[in-house]
Amino acid sequence: MPPGPSPQVTPARPHPDRPPVPGRAAAALAVAAPALGVYAAVRIVGLVVFWAAASAAGKDALHLLSERWDSVWYQRVAENGYGYTVTLPDGGVHSDLAFFPLLPALERGLAEVTPLGLAGAGLLVAWAAGLLAAWGIFSVGARLYGRRTGVVLAALWGAYPTAFVQSMAYTETLFTALAAWSLYAVLTRRWIVAGVLCALAGLTRPSAAALIAALAITSAVTLVRECRAGASDGMVRRHRRMLLGVVVAPLGWLAYVVFVAVREGRPFAYFDVQAQWGNSIDGGAALASFILGLPWPGMLGLCTALAALGRLVFLCVRQRQPLPVLVYAIAVVVISLIGSGYFGSRPRLMMPAFPLLLPPAVALLRLRSTARSAAVLAVTAVASAAYGAWTLLGSGPP
Known part of the structure; x- marks a missing residue:
C-alpha cells in the first residue's frame, strides 16, 4: 500500500487511502443495508398486526404508540420543562425529574423546526433511533462473528x-x-467517540450506568494487564485517548444527577425521586416477593424464564464475547433485576442488552439453511407482533 501524502499537502485534499467521511458512511450503510431491511421488515410486521388489532378494537393506534404511559411524561417535559408532579392517593409523589432529558430535548427541537407536534416528533425520534440501533447492533455482531450474524442479530x-x-x-x-x-x-x-456516546446515553436513561461500567472495567483491565506485563513505562501517554474517553463517559449521567440535586437542594435528590416511583435498589427482594406471590403455574413459568435468562448469560460468557460487550449485557440484566420497580417493566428494561441475542443468532446460522433461519425469524416476528398488540391494547402487563 503506497504511503499517504506529506503533511504539506493542502488539508482539503483527502488521504488517498482513506475516503472522505460521507463516502465511508455511504459504504458502511451499504454494508448494513440487509440488516436494516430485515429489522425494518420485522418492525413493520409488528406495526401492521397492532394496527389491525387496534382498528378491530376501535382504538387509535397512533395515539397508543405516541401518547401513552411514559411518553406523556416525556412530552410534558419537552413542552413545559421540569416541575410537574402527581400526588398519589397514598400521599406518594411522582415527579417528572425521574425522566432523563435527551429525548424531550430532541422532541422539542423537532417540533420547533417541523410541522410535527411533540407526539409525532417522539415517534420520529424513536423510529429513526431504532434504525440507528439496528445498524449499531449489526456492526457489533458483524465485527465479532461475521456479517450474517450481524443481520440475524438485528432481526x-x-x-x-x-x-x-x-x-x-x-x-x-x-x-x-x-x-x-x-x-x-x-x-x-x-x-473518545465511545466516551461521548456514553455521555449522551447517560442523558437518556439511568441504565447508562451499565455502559459506563463496561468502559471503565475494560480500561482498568487493559491497564492492569500492561502493568503485569511490565509495560507500565509511558502507559498513560499510550492510553491517553482511552483514559479521556473513560473520563468523559459518565459526564452525562452525572450532570443530570447533579442538576436534580441542585434543583431540589438535596445531594441525593435524584435517588429520592426514583424511590418515590418505587425504583429503589433492593438487591432483588421485590422480584423474589413477586415470584413467591404468584400462583404455582405463574411461579413455575417465571422461574423457567429466569432460568432461560441465566442460560443466555452463561452462553455469552462461554462464547467469549469481548469484555466491554459482556460487561454491558450482564450489567443491564443485573440493574433490571435488582430494582424494586414494577415487575412488568423489567423485560423492557433488559431490551437494550442486545449481546444476549448473540448466542441465538449464531445458533440460527448453524441451521445451514437460509430457509429454516428465515422461517424461525418469521415465526418469532409474528409472535412478537401478536404479543405487542395484546399488551398495547390493554390485555395484560408485559
Whole structure:
C-alpha cells in the first residue's frame, strides 16, 4: 500500500487511502443495508398486526404508540420543562425529574423546526433511533462473528418479546443506539467517540450506568494487564485517548444527577425521586416477593424464564464475547433485576442488552439453511407482533 501524502499537502485534499467521511458512511450503510431491511421488515410486521388489532378494537393506534404511559411524561417535559408532579392517593409523589432529558430535548427541537407536534416528533425520534440501533447492533455482531450474524442479530432484536416499545415514543431505541455504537467504538479503539456516546446515553436513561461500567472495567483491565506485563513505562501517554474517553463517559449521567440535586437542594435528590416511583435498589427482594406471590403455574413459568435468562448469560460468557460487550449485557440484566420497580417493566428494561441475542443468532446460522433461519425469524416476528398488540391494547402487563 503506497504511503499517504506529506503533511504539506493542502488539508482539503483527502488521504488517498482513506475516503472522505460521507463516502465511508455511504459504504458502511451499504454494508448494513440487509440488516436494516430485515429489522425494518420485522418492525413493520409488528406495526401492521397492532394496527389491525387496534382498528378491530376501535382504538387509535397512533395515539397508543405516541401518547401513552411514559411518553406523556416525556412530552410534558419537552413542552413545559421540569416541575410537574402527581400526588398519589397514598400521599406518594411522582415527579417528572425521574425522566432523563435527551429525548424531550430532541422532541422539542423537532417540533420547533417541523410541522410535527411533540407526539409525532417522539415517534420520529424513536423510529429513526431504532434504525440507528439496528445498524449499531449489526456492526457489533458483524465485527465479532461475521456479517450474517450481524443481520440475524438485528432481526432478533427487532423481534424481542417487548419490541413493541421500539415503535413507541420511548427512550429504549435511542439508548440502545447510543450504547451499541459506543461499544462498537470501543471495539474499534475509538475511545473518545465511545466516551461521548456514553455521555449522551447517560442523558437518556439511568441504565447508562451499565455502559459506563463496561468502559471503565475494560480500561482498568487493559491497564492492569500492561502493568503485569511490565509495560507500565509511558502507559498513560499510550492510553491517553482511552483514559479521556473513560473520563468523559459518565459526564452525562452525572450532570443530570447533579442538576436534580441542585434543583431540589438535596445531594441525593435524584435517588429520592426514583424511590418515590418505587425504583429503589433492593438487591432483588421485590422480584423474589413477586415470584413467591404468584400462583404455582405463574411461579413455575417465571422461574423457567429466569432460568432461560441465566442460560443466555452463561452462553455469552462461554462464547467469549469481548469484555466491554459482556460487561454491558450482564450489567443491564443485573440493574433490571435488582430494582424494586414494577415487575412488568423489567423485560423492557433488559431490551437494550442486545449481546444476549448473540448466542441465538449464531445458533440460527448453524441451521445451514437460509430457509429454516428465515422461517424461525418469521415465526418469532409474528409472535412478537401478536404479543405487542395484546399488551398495547390493554390485555395484560408485559
